[in-house]
Amino acid sequence: MAVGQRTPDDASAPAQGWGLNTWDSPWLNFKFLLGAGIVLLILLFGLVGPFFWDTDLAYTGAGPLNKPPVWAEGGLPEHPLGTESNGRDMLAQLILATPSSLKVGFLAAIIGMGIGMALGSVAGYVGGWWDHVIRTLSDSAVTIPALVVLVVIASYVQMTDTTAMALILALFAWPGPTRLVRSQVLTLRERSYVRMAHLSGASALEIMFVEMLPNMLPWLAASLTGGISAAILGATGLEVLGLGPTRVPSLGLIINQATTNAALVRGLVWWWLPPIIILMVIFVGFFLMTIGLDEIANPRIRQFSSTRRERTAAGELPPVEPVEDGTAGEEEAALEVDDLHVHYFTPRGEVIAANGVNFSVRKGEILGLVGESGCGKTTVAMAILQVVQPPGRIVQGAVRIEERDLVSLSGRDLRRVRWRDLALVPQGAMNSLNPVTPIREQMADAILAHENIGRAELEQRILNLLNDVGLPERVIDMFPHELSGGMKQRVCIAMSIALNPQVIIADEPTSALDVVVQRVVAQTLLEVKERLGVSMVMIGHDMGLQAQLVDRIAVMYAGNLVEVAPVESAFAEPLHPYTQLLIESIPSIRERKPLNVTEGLTHDLRDPPPGCIFQFRCKHVERICRERRPELVERDDDHLVACWLYEPERHSLIELEEA
Amino acid sequence: MRGLTKEYVLQRFLMYLLTIWLGSTLIFVIPRLAPGDPVSEMVGRLSLDAGYIENADKLIASWKARFGLDAPIHVQYFRYWGNVFRLNFGYSLSHFPTEAWSMVSRALPWSLGLLTVATVLSFSIGVTVGSLMGWRRTPRWLQMILPSSLAFTAIPYFMFGIMLIYLVAFELDWLPATGAYSRRVDPGWNLPFIKNMLSHAILPVVSIVLTSMGGWALGMRGLMISVNNEDYFLLAQVKGLSPARIFFRYGVRNAILPALTALALGLGGLISGSILVEFIFAYPGTGYTLYQAIISQDYTVTQAIANLIILVTATSVFLLDLLYPFIDPRITYKRTMR
Numbered sequence A: 001m002a003v004g005q006r007t008p009d010d011a012s013a014p015a016q017g018w019g020l021n022t023w024d025s026p027w028l029n030f031k032f033l034l035g036a037g038i039v040l041l042i043l044l045f046g047l048v049g050p051f052f053w054d055t056d057l058a059y060t061g062a063g064p065l066n067k068p069p070v071w072a073e074g075g076l077p078e079h080p081l082g083t084e085s086n087g088r089d090m091l092a093q094l095i096l097a098t099p100s101s102l103k104v105g106f107l108a109a110i111i112g113m114g115i116g117m118a119l120g121s122v123a124g125y126v127g128g129w130w131d132h133v134i135r136t137l138s139d140s141a142v143t144i145p146a147l148v149v150l151v152v153i154a155s156y157v158q159m160t161d162t163t164a165m166a167l168i169l170a171l172f173a174w175p176g177p178t179r180l181v182r183s184q185v186l187t188l189r190e191r192s193y194v195r196m197a198h199l200s201g202a203s204a205l206e207i208m209f210v211e212m213l214p215n216m217l218p219w220l221a222a223s224l225t226g227g228i229s230a231a232i233l234g235a236t237g238l239e240v241l242g243l244g245p246t247r248v249p250s251l252g253l254i255i256n257q258a259t260t261n262a263a264l265v266r267g268l269v270w271w272w273l274p275p276i277i278i279l280m281v282i283f284v285g286f287f288l289m290t291i292g293l294d295e296i297a298n299p300r301i302r303q304f305s306s307t308r309r310e311r312t313a314a315g316e317l318p319p320v321e322p323v324e325d326g327t328a329g330e331e332e333a334a335l336e337v338d339d340l341h342v343h344y345f346t347p348r349g350e351v352i353a354a355n356g357v358n359f360s361v362r363k364g365e366i367l368g369l370v371g372e373s374g375c376g377k378t379t380v381a382m383a384i385l386q387v388v389q390p391p392g393r394i395v396q397g398a399v400r401i402e403e404r405d406l407v408s409l410s411g412r413d414l415r416r417v418r419w420r421d422l423a424l425v426p427q428g429a430m431n432s433l434n435p436v437t438p439i440r441e442q443m444a445d446a447i448l449a450h451e452n453i454g455r456a457e458l459e460q461r462i463l464n465l466l467n468d469v470g471l472p473e474r475v476i477d478m479f480p481h482e483l484s485g486g487m488k489q490r491v492c493i494a495m496s497i498a499l500n501p502q503v504i505i506a507d508e509p510t511s512a513l514d515v516v517v518q519r520v521v522a523q524t525l526l527e528v529k530e531r532l533g534v535s536m537v538m539i540g541h542d543m544g545l546q547a548q549l550v551d552r553i554a555v556m557y558a559g560n561l562v563e564v565a566p567v568e569s570a571f572a573e574p575l576h577p578y579t580q581l582l583i584e585s586i587p588s589i590r591e592r593k594p595l596n597v598t599e600g601l602t603h604d605l606r607d608p609p610p611g612c613i614f615q616f617r618c619k620h621v622e623r624i625c626r627e628r629r630p631e632l633v634e635r636d637d638d639h640l641v642a643c644w645l646y647e648p649e650r651h652s653l654i655e656l657e658e659a
Numbered sequence B: 001m002r003g004l005t006k007e008y009v010l011q012r013f014l015m016y017l018l019t020i021w022l023g024s025t026l027i028f029v030i031p032r033l034a035p036g037d038p039v040s041e042m043v044g045r046l047s048l049d050a051g052y053i054e055n056a057d058k059l060i061a062s063w064k065a066r067f068g069l070d071a072p073i074h075v076q077y078f079r080y081w082g083n084v085f086r087l088n089f090g091y092s093l094s095h096f097p098t099e100a101w102s103m104v105s106r107a108l109p110w111s112l113g114l115l116t117v118a119t120v121l122s123f124s125i126g127v128t129v130g131s132l133m134g135w136r137r138t139p140r141w142l143q144m145i146l147p148s149s150l151a152f153t154a155i156p157y158f159m160f161g162i163m164l165i166y167l168v169a170f171e172l173d174w175l176p177a178t179g180a181y182s183r184r185v186d187p188g189w190n191l192p193f194i195k196n197m198l199s200h201a202i203l204p205v206v207s208i209v210l211t212s213m214g215g216w217a218l219g220m221r222g223l224m225i226s227v228n229n230e231d232y233f234l235l236a237q238v239k240g241l242s243p244a245r246i247f248f249r250y251g252v253r254n255a256i257l258p259a260l261t262a263l264a265l266g267l268g269g270l271i272s273g274s275i276l277v278e279f280i281f282a283y284p285g286t287g288y289t290l291y292q293a294i295i296s297q298d299y300t301v302t303q304a305i306a307n308l309i310i311l312v313t314a315t316s317v318f319l320l321d322l323l324y325p326f327i328d329p330r331i332t333y334k335r336t337m338r
């Protein structure tokens, strides 16, 4: 695709564009806001408290001893939360203690974050020796049990105030942010906009603050809230052990005094419980903020929870509307796709990714399914395989292999058909093999899921399959990372023919490979197909490659099939204006290049226009094109097209309608 | 190359030494960077408690000489390292003439037992819960129940422990509140003792497990969701594998690798937290002994325990590191075959 070309998000991944509108900004995360609210309330209690309550009551001898709260028997109204064994007023103590606990946490975490950002960006940016030293240091510092060291330090150094404590706690607050910033910088450095900024001569600091920081923000914020609560926990731990500042009231110190005075045994619940409750509320607040921020930073988690919520809200899925078996006339079809509709139910509306797609694959032929990215061809492949990912769903249609509709199958019945009748050569062979299991096991489980055979036979089968695709036998014991891209793709091809399926879906099987390897893999595919007589759907955007491999070609645009024709007549005499555009954009048939279409989609997939789907980009658009959708009709021998241009009656049709 | 390579083991071993060095040095250096010195500090505290101490200057000088604190700092540092290496920390100050090391080794089994059980339980429960939460095919009723196991996630172990003591030990009187076993049973391999010991361990273990498993669960959930979106996960479905096989061999198998890394990194935090749990439950492990050594100003035992805990933590992390290449074949991989 040309740089700067406007392209819609691939319809199979509608989540990418979420959060661009302010009304569903990811920062409006419920957990995050709830947590922030809780923390603010606690902070307010500590800050506003002194104006409403006499904090001098927090010191020894300010009132009677061991009085329960006002609502209990014996409670006094002048000490609403009771007093403890030194006559100190509980409410006054809590008001004084809360902000000091929070202050330690914030201070330590912010210092740690500052150090972490500095070290992390140096490590990620400068790399080399610096990176090595910083990474090793932070990796090992992170495993040291902080409290042990803190306790020892605190036992030597009398900590007089909270600032001293925060400084010491900050010693343990930097490794986490350092590791985070380093890995973020390393990831972001590879992004195109950062590279562009680099090329345009921006300084490292500029890139860091202008290009990278905004992208790291949710991660950094999550790390900060996590760091604050860890620091509060460390401070409280020291205070509970009696090693914190003893002259300043703190929540941990109250707990320490309560436990050392046996408040638990003596039933002085109002002494030890309130500080614990306040601390728990603080921790819950920060925890909610942290997981909320995690969701903000990681859209997959957000998407996972939202599809779950949506499914629960919608109740059970409505049954897919059955389709009358209308295309039964097609004899010798290995695979029939009948009026397939796939919609993605995104929070911002229903995206129509496949709209009434109709085609069949004849026995032993390769059908090419082409179109620019985002046209829905991968969605159709996923729908055929019955693995449309939520929030997508097949809402209508049938996918038949040997008269059996896969859409209506589920559970065991579907599993039985899978791979035995319908296999896949995936798009990204790089990532389609499980990285942690050897090839043997991954090929074996496909076979064993469908057949019961002994070990020796299984082994022989796998070796034969590897042999079939031209791989050496030792590949069987290798792991995916030990293979090159082309070898991995051939393993995938070997796997796909393991059960001699009727149909193989090849989803851009050569897209991630370099040109030489592409040719080898394509050759392997062709050989396999010839030998087994298997039918294939070859998905791709590479018209040149398609021209060499496929028997018939089906062109897709914005979720609709616009032309289906034998490959010779499609190239010699393309009917649909879009197909013509695609073919014009190939410089030479010998030279394989991806589609170079000058313009992307021009309408919103959620709201297709009435009439022809291609009308905004078509040179020949007429009035009828804007009003009525053209159907896919056979205009030539085996050559189907959905375009009004080839309907001689189109003028009278529209006049008829007006009359 | 798979499994352990010499390079990898060496690298991890250096890391192991670095961690120990870093931890021990922090303990050595920071107190000396601070104004004052430990002996004056101790004597100062003593005089606060007693009101007045005669000849405080002389006392400080003699104590300094006794601990070798009058030597130049680098000499002290080398001596300190000699002690750490030989695990020789001298005599306990509060329990003279017991050796510091023998006090520590008495406490160690309790802590190791408690922590191992708690960590294994919390990690395995957490990982199971998280895997199920992050899997699309988990039955809906289970999806509704599972998040409830996160209820105590944000609460520090020891606070939960205090509440458990109050509710379960004092109010309900179901389980003993403190200690590792009762005075009335004879320590040894007999049934009453073992039963008694277990009943004492329940509350500390429960307070660690219930509060820490949520963290593992949340992490594992995120990892499972990522794996759910991987191409190999999709291919496994298309292969027609059973849901159980997909879940275990393609889901959990892959998601657990980063979770194990997180376990190794989180061990220090877990041990930190357990010190407070031991304090609250008066459980006679290293954490509690450390606390007692500190309040009785037992300088040698404090040093010994702190170094030992650092050593044990680093060793556990090292062992986990050595295990890792066997679970993830990519770790020690170097070359690509063409």
Ligand code: SF4
Residues within 6 Å of the ligand: A576, A577, A578, A612, A613, A614, A615, A618, A619, A620, A621, A622, A625, A630, A642, A643, A644, A645
């Ligand atoms: S129907 Fe009309 S707008 Fe659509 S492709 Fe044909 S001529 Fe163009």
